[in-house]
Amino acid sequence: MTAVELPGVAPTPHPPGEDLVLDVRDLRMRYGTVDVLHGVDFTARRGEVLALLGPNGAGKTTTIEILEGFRMRSAGEVRVLGVDPGRGDERWRARMGVVLQSWRDHGKWRVRDLLAHLGAFYAPYATDRISRPWPVDELLDTVGLTPHAAKRVHQLSGGQRRRLDVAVGIVGRPELLFLDEPTVGFDPAARREFHELVHRLADLDETTILLTTHDLDEAEKLADRILILAGGRIIADGSSDELARRVAGDAEIRWTRDGERFVHAAADATGFVRDLLRQHGDSVQELEVRRASLEDAYMALVYEEESGVRAGTAAASVWRQGSER
Amino acid sequence: MNPTTAAVRAGVQRGVIELRNTFTNAQDLWNYFFPTAVLLVTMFFMRGATVPGTSFSLGARTLPSALGMGLAFGGLIGLSQQLIVDREDGTLLRAKATPNGMLGYLIGKIVMLSAVALIGLVLQLTPALFFLDGIRLTDGGAWLTMAWVVPLGLVATLPLGAVIGSLIENPRNMGLVVLPTFGLIALSGIFYPINGYPGWLQAVAQAFPVYWLGLGMRSALLPPELAAVELGGSWRHLETFGVLGLWAVLGLTLAPVVLRRMARRESGSRVAARREKAMQRAM
Numbered sequence: 041m042t043a044v045e046l047p048g049v050a051p052t053p054h055p056p057g058e059d060l061v062l063d064v065r066d067l068r069m070r071y072g073t074v075d076v077l078h079g080v081d082f083t084a085r086r087g088e089v090l091a092l093l094g095p096n097g098a099g100k101t102t103t104i105e106i107l108e109g110f111r112m113r114s115a116g117e118v119r120v121l122g123v124d125p126g127r128g129d130e131r132w133r134a135r136m137g138v139v140l141q142s143w144r145d146h147g148k149w150r151v152r153d154l155l156a157h158l159g160a161f162y163a164p165y166a167t168d169r170i171s172r173p174w175p176v177d178e179l180l181d182t183v184g185l186t187p188h189a190a191k192r193v194h195q196l197s198g199g200q201r202r203r204l205d206v207a208v209g210i211v212g213r214p215e216l217l218f219l220d221e222p223t224v225g226f227d228p229a230a231r232r233e234f235h236e237l238v239h240r241l242a243d244l245d246e247t248t249i250l251l252t253t254h255d256l257d258e259a260e261k262l263a264d265r266i267l268i269l270a271g272g273r274i275i276a277d278g279s280s281d282e283l284a285r286r287v288a289g290d291a292e293i294r295w296t297r298d299g300e301r302f303v304h305a306a307a308d309a310t311g312f313v314r315d316l317l318r319q320h321g322d323s324v325q326e327l328e329v330r331r332a333s334l335e336d337a338y339m340a341l342v343y344e345e346e347s348g349v350r351a352g353t354a355a356a357s358v359w360r361q362g363s364e365r
Numbered sequence: 366m367n368p369t370t371a372a373v374r375a376g377v378q379r380g381v382i383e384l385r386n387t388f389t390n391a392q393d394l395w396n397y398f399f400p401t402a403v404l405l406v407t408m409f410f411m412r413g414a415t416v417p418g419t420s421f422s423l424g425a426r427t428l429p430s431a432l433g434m435g436l437a438f439g440g441l442i443g444l445s446q447q448l449i450v451d452r453e454d455g456t457l458l459r460a461k462a463t464p465n466g467m468l469g470y471l472i473g474k475i476v477m478l479s480a481v482a483l484i485g486l487v488l489q490l491t492p493a494l495f496f497l498d499g500i501r502l503t504d505g506g507a508w509l510t511m512a513w514v515v516p517l518g519l520v521a522t523l524p525l526g527a528v529i530g531s532l533i534e535n536p537r538n539m540g541l542v543v544l545p546t547f548g549l550i551a552l553s554g555i556f557y558p559i560n561g562y563p564g565w566l567q568a569v570a571q572a573f574p575v576y577w578l579g580l581g582m583r584s585a586l587l588p589p590e591l592a593a594v595e596l597g598g599s600w601r602h603l604e605t606f607g608v609l610g611l612w613a614v615l616g617l618t619l620a621p622v623v624l625r626r627m628a629r630r631e632s633g634s635r636v637a638a639r640r641e642k643a644m645q646r647a648m
Contacts, residue, residue, distance in 0.1 A: 101633065101634050102634075104633075105632045105633060105634065108462070108632075108633075110458075110461070110631070110632035110633065111632055130368060130464040130465050131368075131464070133462070133463070133464045134368075134464035138462040140455070140458070140462075140633035140636070141633060141637060144454040144455060144640070145451070145454045145455040145456035145458075145459050146456060146459070147454070148383075148386040148387070148390055149382065149386060153382050157375060157378060157379055157382065158459075158463055158466075160371060160374070160375040160378070161368075161371060161372055161375055161463045161464050161465055161466055161469060162463075162464065163366060163371055164366045164367060164368040164370075164371045165368065165464060208459070212463075212464070220633060
């Protein structure tokens with residue numbers, strides 16, 4: 041087994057320049073005598089999609105609320121769109137979009153009325169580069185609510201309601217978008233459409249997106265970079281491949297031979313399979329090679345943070361559990 | 366366009382939309398019409414009784430008083446209720462997440478509640494004219510008096526409603542406001558003159574806007590002779606203006622501070638926590 045480095049976070053580089061949309065250094069938050077965040081560090085560049093993962097109670101919501109300017113921090117340097125969120129003015133507010141969990145507001149409003157109304161607040165903040173707000177018809181089409189434009193908000197289904205939330209979040213054509221568990225309650229088709237929308241926002245409009253989710257598959261699909269927040273710290277920061285490789289160097293190989301099942305873990309899966317086939321040839325059936333997934337990495341890293349066990353051991357234990365399943 | 370102008374304009378638009386929404390909602394309509402109907406029935410049965418010391422219909426005296434009470438009630442209870450509900454369901458947080466959204470929100474509420482109060486006024490006034498005698502609606506002076514009493518009454522009560530709504534977080538505690546308000550109405554000579562009350566009770570009543578709104582509306586709609594049976598034997602316009610004005614100044618001074626403090630504390634997790642509580646209540 042390859043030596044696994046402790047995922048003590050490699051200090052995030054702080055590249056200078058205006059491209060830095062989020063710049064968080066040593067963010068700390070304390071409620072009374074309880075420290076919720078002790079030293080969170082990360083950055084995000086323009087057009088980057090970041091997924092913030094972590095167990096419940098790890099401080100994800102607190103972190104996001106501080107960045108949104110809805111909560112004052114205890115200490116640390118934070119710049120959001122170049123501005124301290126504790127002092128952000130309305131011009132700053134106009135450059136970001138917020139999609140929170142569980143809205144039930146504006147139930148009596150019609151979908152189109154609500155989007156047109158909220159959009160009106162952004163009109164004065166249009167710039168040469170970004171026209172604001174997003175035209176209502178186009179926006180309705182983008183989030184797939186055109187057939188429901190005349191409905192009252194309380195008549196929408198859960199998934200439609202969530203799409204409306206997303207529409208409200210982007211009606212001002214934000215440069216930075218916060219998405220708090222955006223796809224809860226989506227059916228697979230709606231989820232796929234939503235993923236396409238996120239890609240479109242990030243690629244075409246260069247919107248920087250910070251999302252939280254418990255769906256690791258979603259994080260893997262959407263995010264350029266994944267941050268794992270546990271115990272009030274960022275314990276991992278990288279692409280999902282990087283994270284997976286960091287925790288578990290071994291791949292898992294499964295096959296059957298003469299009706300018997302085999303499972304083997306190897307660092308060099310290709311080499312192992314080559315040898316296996318050379319040795320047993322045609323009798324090898326149902327060959328499967330599985331690399332460590334983001335889920336494996338996540339479980340291992342969080343387990344390690346919570347139990348204080350070294351990542352390598354933790355990873356191995358997760359693997360073992362995985363094999364026994 | 367200047368951002369503040371845009372927000373004010375959006376706020377007015379918000380008021381109009383909410384007005385339309387509330388007048389196409391069966392539950393809301395019921396809430397508006399039911400008390401009005403009760404009042405009208407009460408006045409109908411009071412039309413035979415007379416104001417003590419005169420031969421004037423007690424029902425006709427009650428009508429303008431009740432209109433004044435309606436204004437006070439709409440301003441105080443209406444706005445605080447809306448604030449509490451809107452805080453719970455996330456409407457306020459949405460406004461906070463929108464540039465200048467709080468300004469737009471407040472203007473929307475003021476437009477909407479003022480319109481509801483005025484519509485309520487007309488709703489009660491019109492049918493009452495058919496069975497009550499002595500209301501001088503054709504008199505230009507009546508409209509002139511209402512033209513300052515009604516807006517001043519709204520300015521005196523709406524900011525107070527905002528303060529109350531900001532201080533109460535749990536919708537269940539709304540009773541803390543509604544019950545004393547009913548007590549105050551009983552004190553304020555809406556349904557019966559308070560000349561017979563002990564002096565200190567009269568003083569308490571005259572410290573609050575409800576009494577003066579009732580008096581102001583009576584002064585507008587009743588014949589001048591009836592001033593004689595009021596406290597002090599006159600309509601006391603100057604005092605009405607003074608007391609309502611003081612409440613307006615107090616409300617307008619306090620409301621921005623309290624509203625800002627409340628808005629600052631709003632966040633997604635607070636809305637989520639309230640939602641959880643509301644769900645538990647519903648179970």
